Amino acid sequence: MRKTVLIILLLLGTGSIYAQVLPTDTVPAIIHYTTTNGVTKFSSELRPLRAIAGAPAPFYTYFWEFGDGGFSFEPEPMHVYKGNDPILARLYATNNYDDGKRPPTRPRPIKPASTRPMIASTSKEPTLFKMGGNIELKSNCMPKPGDDMMLVFGYRNKAENGQQSLNGTVAILFNDKEFANNNFVLAETRAYHGEKKADLKSLLTTAYLPIKKNNPPVYYASINEIQLKADEQTLLSEKAKDFKSSETWRFENLKQHEERFLFMHFKTTPEMIKDTNAVVRLTAVFIPDNPLVEKEFFNMELQIVASHDPNKMVLRKSRMNYRLTGKNRELTYKIRFQNTGKGPAKKVDVAVNISEVFDQQTIKITNTKPEVINCDSAYTNQSCIKMIKGTDSVHFVFSNIYLPGLQQKGVNDADSTMGFVEYKIKFKEKPKKLPIKSGAAIVFDKNEPIYTNRAVGRFKMGLSPGLIVGYGFPFETYKKNYMNNKNIVIGASLAPYAPHRYYWQVEAYLNSFKEGADLISSEGLGKDTVVNRIPYRILSKDYTKYKKVSTLNIVPAQLRYNVNKFVGVGAGALVSLDIYNKTTDILDYTLSTQNANGTTANSDLKVIANELKKNFTDANVSFFADVQLGLVRVGPSIGFRYLFDPKTNNNRMATYVTWKF
Template identity: 60%
Template sequence: MKRLLQLRVLFFGTFLATSLVAPALYAQKQLPGLTKPNPALTMPADTVPAIINHTVENGVVKFSSVLRPLRQIAGAPEPFYSYFWEFGDGQFSFEKEPQHSFPDDLKYDVRLFATNSYDDGKRPPTRPKPLKPGSSRPVLAANKSAEPAFFKSGGSIEMKTNCMPKPGDDMMLVLGYRNKPENGIANLNGTLAILFNDKEFTKDNFELAEARTYHNEKKTSLDKYGTVAALKLSRYDPFYAALNGPNSNETNHVVFDPEGTALIKEKMVAYRKTESWKFENLKAGEEKFVFLQFKTTPEMIKDTNAVVKLTGMFIPDNPLATTDLFTIELQIVASHDPNKMMLKNSRMNFRFTGKNKKLTYKVRFQNTGKGPAKKVDVGVAIAEILDKGSIEILDSKPKVILSKDAYANQSCLDTVSVADSMHFVFKNIYLPGMQQKGVNDADSTMGFIEYKIGFKAKPKKLPFKSGAAIVFDKNEPIYTNRATGRYKMGLSPGIIAGYGFPFKNGNTPFSGQKNITFGVSLAPYAPHRYYWQVELYASSFAEKEYLIKRTPGTERLVPIVVNGKQQEARLKYVDSTARTKVLTINIVPLQMRYNFNKYIGAGIGTLVSFNIDEQSTPGKQGLYELLSATGTGEQVTLKKTFDKVSKSFNDFQNTLFTDIQVGKVHVGPSIGFRYLYTFQGSDNRLITYLTWKF
């Protein structure tokens, strides 16, 4: 009995353990988030994709998201996310938690692109979420939250991105196009195009990963030679119009638009990549959108001041609608921060840089707080080489008048010069906060100041930097990136004319011989520090007779002819000689130079030379002693020359040199003194030369 009881207890315990443990094991497989994860399978926080949640109420879908926690950068403002939703039906939203009404109950792929600002991590990856909204329709169309006006420039085409391009990141671009009501066209057909990878940069900045269209736009192609032409209307008044009377109708004719077509060609030539689509039946007042997902290449220029451009083209088939272009300028960034300073055309041609050269700066700012800002102080550190007195304000947002023209408490822009900085102060404004209740348009929380500034004088060819500190009301300043101006290397060709003379004589075609030199040089334009220079020049050496070999005569008696008479003489020696004229080519493949200032420079390098033309006349010269009857001797020299010998591309030599230049060593004329030492024959000489760099 006792044994039976033990068996029953054991069976019951086993059953209970199985009942409890098995579901737990199943839960571990199905719900890994509820258990301690395996370290080997732990997903890094930066790779956790955005989770999209939604609820449906009366046919209106309300969206929300779950994103990884933000990690604030030390010393930076509070981090935050900005949002871009693509609903999969051709509509979108930049709100945090948007509402949307779908046109039917089909399945749609909803995407969320979240951008982290002031955060030290990566952006959450985007994964499309299939969504079937259901068959119930909203009672009122107004249930759908209205997206702020997209076409703010008033044109037929506009573009907007979810962020600035960052090397290695994705970027979404919304390409919107419309049939403006004022066109008076019920149905419009045409071509839509996006141009990217401007040729200002040697490498491609973007790769178009995907283009998502939702309104039957069909892929087409545009070539750079302009097969697409712009059209316009022209009034054509025939000669016989007067016969029909003054009230006859004038006829409109479609003609070729050379200006519009030239503009299309000009834009297409400026970019390396083009994508285009044909659209049809665009209703009057209708707006449609194409979604372009770009991958910013890791090879994208890493200069965080560089500005890349993308251009959209709207080319209608109907001449009543005008051809329209929209260019968006995007600053390459190292992080997705809304407060930025940008120098347009930051890589300049130093040749055209001077006191009259104007630079264009733009400082962007955004109120990311929970309330409005009434005052924004944009303090800009001005580089020492720039002239604060030449500042000219080009544009601003909010658009306000200058304080000198404003009445009391009016919204205005004040400029205050302090030491080495300039403050642009927006006063009495209302700039909403991004986290403020009721604010759905992120653009309304942003502002900027754009201005021009000139140089004090011709600067040195060195990079220069400017930065900005932005203060909203009485908060702590927010510091932007540093906008750096740099110069393109540029090329400076030069001409060389020189005269060389030896330090000693010798038995070679060069030693002891004067020469003249003409040639060219190539170096970076107006270098300020160390730089490399290459040269190519020709040297013509004066004709010279030199001794090749002396052979002793051993005092033997030989017959010679002197004054027409044959006599016996004792041979002292015989010299083998050559009379030579040489033209050489000199190549300087390696030369490093340094300019100490505007007027003194020095260099060291090596050159390779060879004879391009050598004319040589060999000869022999003997010294004889005539024997007389008295036993005294008279010395006689006899010469004999042979046929001229021509050679070319021979006698290769290596030479080391160092020199110094005095004059306008950056650009212009200067005089130089160059010492050369040739390893073959241990020959050394000095060249004095004039050079002019352009």
């Protein structure tokens, strides 16, 4: 009995320990709600956060979807439901500065109250339209490979449109053609105002109707006779060409001042580019049927992240074409920051280390949030930004600002706690083809610095074709005594464009036709014979083999290393394949005959004794090492190549001239 009890206690203890070490990343967000006087208040229960060593304290950000077209980004929002039907509420919580996965979302059925609220103002609905347009996008987080992302697509009929009611089309464009793989899959769109799926292609395929000369041409689309001006149709087509995917909806009876929202559940694909410095784009499109109302586009840029961190540095178009990169190439950097503290920040110092390839004198600030002027032209205590340049760094210092803290009492708008500085910079000269790395440190007032990710600029590989003219190679495949071993060949190479250090190169040479003659035997005979009834005396007979070979030569693998821009070395293997081989045996007779006048005359007689033709008869592999001098990355150079054929134990030196483009 005691043994049984002991075993049970041990099992219970083991189970308790096992439960403590089980990962909590799969625990979904639990939604709680209470309804008082018609107002529903939400709260949540989330897994404990796990701090990252050296990072700020972790915290959650929230996106609530109430299930009736309303939403909130507050931790504990309040909402007023207009109906009494059961509804599904969702919470998408994002873990910032946490080393785990985001809590899964589990919809919670809600039973709205039947009573109307006594005080309508207790419900705080967010304001999405901060840019002043008819459409706007907002995501609950930056995209992380393998995670979900929610996107709110808001559209409205603002007073400036001058229309009491609007019908039209809205669309979302995603999956940039810049990337080989799709970054997103639109898993679901939840609409609450009768929006219906449509087709964007009908707006792109239009028929032209000629009108008066002085007026701009109008394109009429096939759907509901939507009128697009020529420049609008061109802009829509150009926007659509940049993306591989789109979703389109029709809306009707959009009242003046009315705001509507679409909730888009995006799944980031496992194939999403893993470069956490890359920026993906989404574009919203607003096309009202009424031609008097302006068509609008809203562009959103999202940085791919490895973890959710509101302080980020990003380089736009981080994959660059090295051929087109020179001294005047301008790069755009953007550093985002967020005050996650309990109080406001009056000063924000964004320190950026500047790579030595850049010219600091070309730095110019292009945009900031909060919007401020340069401190050189500011009056006393005015909000401003100052740029302080160091030897290998630059400080962007926001002064006399008010940036609320995310945990500050009374702060419900997370956007108000965020800011950024965007700047452009040029190269000193054409840089080396190496990654360009930059990082930033952000200091709020006198707090400890917060370090961002490293923004890395990389150059695309690119391809560099080359022309080769060689003397003294390639080898013939089978014979130890080479024929025409000082032949001239023409070939081509393919390598990455302007490699800085190590790289692979392949080569191929045009067929090298070789003709040669080997004297097999020669003998004096002194015999008599008759040719065409004329008596001759055979003085000698030579037996000669004639040969003609066409050899295809390929260097399938060659590792090269550029010591600097003037010297390069390499080693590899050369494969020779006889694609045509013709051997002819010739008997060459020297004949003597006596003329009628008694004089002696000699003549030659050639007889083909045997002829043999073969295709793809033999192959051979030889090895080489060489050195190049000149413009070895791009341009002309001369090379000296030492070749060794292990099959015949034959060595030789060859030289060549190459030009890489």
